[in-house]
Amino acid sequence: MKDFIEKFAEAIEVEDVAALTAETKFHDLDEWSSLSVMLTIAFFDEEYDKQIGEKDIRESETIQDLYNIATA
């Protein structure tokens, strides 16, 4: 999980990784924008070879939710 959070933070350009936990609601982060959706889709593709859609991201609330998709 720690590894996932670090990589995710890097993908969406969040400096303060320490502030992120599995429970963080990523949609509420200051750094989150409509472009982050594309960055996250690219991150899943590159790191996990998983093709996810905007819908998956919209329906996820916490970083844990994303982790679950990545490891599913």
Added chain:
Amino acid sequence: MFNPFSLNEKTILITGASSGIGRQCAIACSNMGARIIAVARNTERLQETLSQLKGEGHSCYSIELSNCDDIKSLVAKIVNENGKLDGIICAAGIERTMPAKLLTPADYEEVFRINTVSAFELVSQATTVKYFNAGGSVVLISSITSLIARQGTAAYSASKGAMVSGARVLAAELSKRKIRVNCISPGTILTPLMQNFLDTLNEDDYKKRTSGFPLGLGKPEDVANASIYLLSDASRWVTGQNFVIDGGFTIQ
């Protein structure tokens, strides 16, 4: 009747005429009396544009503009079959919305090739003494992203900004023959494709993407009407400009 915006007796070549803004420009110019040469990729959709034009003598040609080497021979063929040109509108274009972090050199090259390089190649091939009447006019469809930042459009904005700065040089070089070159920079125009795109956005993103226009979103007609002015003799003393048509977006 006195009409300084008449395009009677003018032959106008329009790229991107199979859809959206280019198609509406073709319709509008034909309404003002012009003979239209509609250019784009898809012949079927070009035919559909022709069927919406007023008057006689219009024609269409299919080309893949990213093959810039094909432009020279196409221009020769067009002039051979239709006579000399009086105007050009370059409305063909693509967008690639992505955070700059994800854009590759190949993305930049493709966007530049279609939006900018092909337009400049067309203008330089078509505005020769042999192919273009003195006093004619060229209109390049840029975008307000040539002036303002819209996130996710680094390649597109750069290609549109390059159009605006290149157009000034073309305008200076072609002024000897009283040929004018201007850009139109539209804000968000509700073309069918733009409408489809907006329909995919959630409520928040939709609001963000469509707000900031004091006069609301634009219609293809708003750009087409500006192109009539820039192609007509009414604008004979206007060249090298970037005409912003954006419902007031960039004033605030």
